[in-house]
Amino acid sequence: MSADSEQRTIRCLIAKVGLDGHDRGAHVISRAFRDAGFEVIYSGLHRAPDEIIQATVQEDVDVLGISILSGAHNTLVPKVMAGLEEYGALDDTLVIVGGIIPEEDRPGLLDEGVDAIFGPGTPMQETIDFVKENAPERK
Amino acid sequence: MGRAVESDLVERLLDGEHRALARVITKIESQSPGYRDIVSEIHAHTGHASVVGITGSPGAGKSTLVDKLAKHYRDQGETVGVIAVDPSSPYTGGAVLGDRIRMASNVGDMDVFFRSMSARGQLGGLSTATADAVKALDAFGKDRIIIETVGAGQNEVDVVKTADTVVVLVQPGSGDDVQMLKAGILEIGDVFVVNKADMEGASRTVAELQEMIHLRDDDPTKGLNMGHHGAGAMSETPGHGGQDGHGGHGGQDGHGGHGGHSGHSGHDSHGHGGSPHDEDTDAPDEGEAKPTWTPQVVETIATTGEGIETLAETLGDHYTYLSESGELEVKARQRAGEEIRQLLRSDVNRLLERELDRRGGIEQFARAVVDKETDPYAVTEDVLEPLRECLEDGDD
Numbered sequence: 001m002s003a004d005s006e007q008r009t010i011r012c013l014i015a016k017v018g019l020d021g022h023d024r025g026a027h028v029i030s031r032a033f034r035d036a037g038f039e040v041i042y043s044g045l046h047r048a049p050d051e052i053i054q055a056t057v058q059e060d061v062d063v064l065g066i067s068i069l070s071g072a073h074n075t076l077v078p079k080v081m082a083g084l085e086e087y088g089a090l091d092d093t094l095v096i097v098g099g100i101i102p103e104e105d106r107p108g109l110l111d112e113g114v115d116a117i118f119g120p121g122t123p124m125q126e127t128i129d130f131v132k133e134n135a136p137e138r139k
Numbered sequence: 140m141g142r143a144v145e146s147d148l149v150e151r152l153l154d155g156e157h158r159a160l161a162r163v164i165t166k167i168e169s170q171s172p173g174y175r176d177i178v179s180e181i182h183a184h185t186g187h188a189s190v191v192g193i194t195g196s197p198g199a200g201k202s203t204l205v206d207k208l209a210k211h212y213r214d215q216g217e218t219v220g221v222i223a224v225d226p227s228s229p230y231t232g233g234a235v236l237g238d239r240i241r242m243a244s245n246v247g248d249m250d251v252f253f254r255s256m257s258a259r260g261q262l263g264g265l266s267t268a269t270a271d272a273v274k275a276l277d278a279f280g281k282d283r284i285i286i287e288t289v290g291a292g293q294n295e296v297d298v299v300k301t302a303d304t305v306v307v308l309v310q311p312g313s314g315d316d317v318q319m320l321k322a323g324i325l326e327i328g329d330v331f332v333v334n335k336a337d338m339e340g341a342s343r344t345v346a347e348l349q350e351m352i353h354l355r356d357d358d359p360t361k362g363l364n365m366g367h368h369g370a371g372a373m374s375e376t377p378g379h380g381g382q383d384g385h386g387g388h389g390g391q392d393g394h395g396g397h398g399g400h401s402g403h404s405g406h407d408s409h410g411h412g413g414s415p416h417d418e419d420t421d422a423p424d425e426g427e428a429k430p431t432w433t434p435q436v437v438e439t440i441a442t443t444g445e446g447i448e449t450l451a452e453t454l455g456d457h458y459t460y461l462s463e464s465g466e467l468e469v470k471a472r473q474r475a476g477e478e479i480r481q482l483l484r485s486d487v488n489r490l491l492e493r494e495l496d497r498r499g500g501i502e503q504f505a506r507a508v509v510d511k512e513t514d515p516y517a518v519t520e521d522v523l524e525p526l527r528e529c530l531e532d533g534d535d
Contacts, residue, residue, distance in 0.1 A: 054247055
């Protein structure tokens with residue numbers, strides 16, 4: 001109740017990148033995040049990496065969640081990461097990837113700067129807890 | 140975190156760094172420590188952008204219209220900032236901010252800065268946060284700023300009132316929209332847009348709006364009588380719900396009390412475009428004819444972009460009127476006054492909350508009131524006393 005008590009709300013962008021029309025997972029996670037008290041911006045389907053970068057930078061989200069089920073993650077995710085870097089948004093954005101990511105591709109994505117990958121069957125609470133614990137400080 | 144961080148952020152914002160602008164708005168939105176210093180610093184750099192507020196019921200097509208309008212401005216070489224305000228859950232504080240999804244025409248164009256904001260349960264503070272975010276966009280150098288919000292209540296009305304020009308978006312053919320007008324939105328609209336103008340009932344909605352605008356304009360007791368007219372129109376509307384061809388007629392007949400006006404305005408409503416100067420004759424006693432503004436009704440189909448150019452022109456006309464009539468400055472002063480009042484209210488509120496805590500919290504006072512040991516007025520008097528003494532001492 002102090003005068004400058006900050007109204008800390010975690011902001012997330014849930015993004016569907018590329019030619020991938022499967023958005024049930026993105027919807028479910030958007031809703032779970034909302035119910036966890038986060039502010040969720042949903043990108044809509046078929047977004048280009050540029051759009052995701054633009055939205056992440058402008059909305060100053062704490063968390064970028066990329067949902068990919070098309071198998072194009074090795075092409076699309078690095079593009080997004082490079083764009084975030086260009087606008088100085090990489091360091092203070094928690095990037096998580098969800099969807100179908102084969103085990104052998106994961107180290108590569110993590111090397112690109114992705115903070116975590118959540119495959120099918122991950123309990124919702126696990127993702128929410130991860131975000132709550134790792135959402136970067138805003139300075 | 141010292142002032143250096145804030146100054147550096149402001150400097151980067153003024154240099155045109157997108158990330159800095161985004162971060163400043165975050166700070167404003169979350170009221171982080173130091174955000175007031177930032178707003179103070181950027182204040183001197185504001186005042187160049189024209190600000191349009193767009194409101195309307197959910198699904199009326201606000202986001203789509205904003206997208207097309209932004210595109211129009213971009214095509215003219217102007218930069219655009221958009222602030223889209225969405226409600227948040229009163230229970231969890233969570234929100235899904237969905238306006239961005241419609242910004243399809245400005246994909247990857249960094250010169251359209253689109254920012255979603257949620258209400259975050261800031262009591263009355265939303266308009267302050269929005270106004271401050273607008274300042275940030277203004278100082279950044281945006282030529283046009285658009286504020287978009289659902290016209291759901293007083294909070295949202297306060298938000299759009301931070302704009303120079305207020306656009307109210309109306310959907311054709313539903314009584315609910317007239318409800319919205321009745322709830323006070325009509326009074327704040329400078330331009331009314333009947334979107335989805337290809338839908339059945341659009342022309343009737345246009346006629347109804349023009350009718351209401353005329354009544355508001357012609358009536359010497361305008362403000363006072365609004366409620367009455369609104370109510371009249373309301374009670375009439377359901378009866379004519381399904382009828383289309385003669386619907387417009389029915390709406391006008393609803394205002395029986397103003398028979399003379401009704402027939403007249405129904406007749407010339409299309410010609411009465413309300414160019415900035417056409418009401419001069421209404422004010423013959425003023426030595427110098429001051430331009431006045433009659434709210435305009437514009438038809439658009441946002442999905443195809445039809446009517447967007449007319450809308451942009453009308454918005455331009457209104458801005459010209461504002462600057463020529465001196466109304467722009469008047470509005471700016473009113474807004475500044477309102478901002479000061481709002482800040483005073485919230486700061487005093489916080490001081491008093493702390494005072495309450497210091498005295499052991501509101502709970503015990505509440506209990507004492509319920510137990511009839513005291514009453515709310517006495518408690519208020521008691522808590523306020525030091526403050527009152529302090530302020531009134533200054534007078535002596």
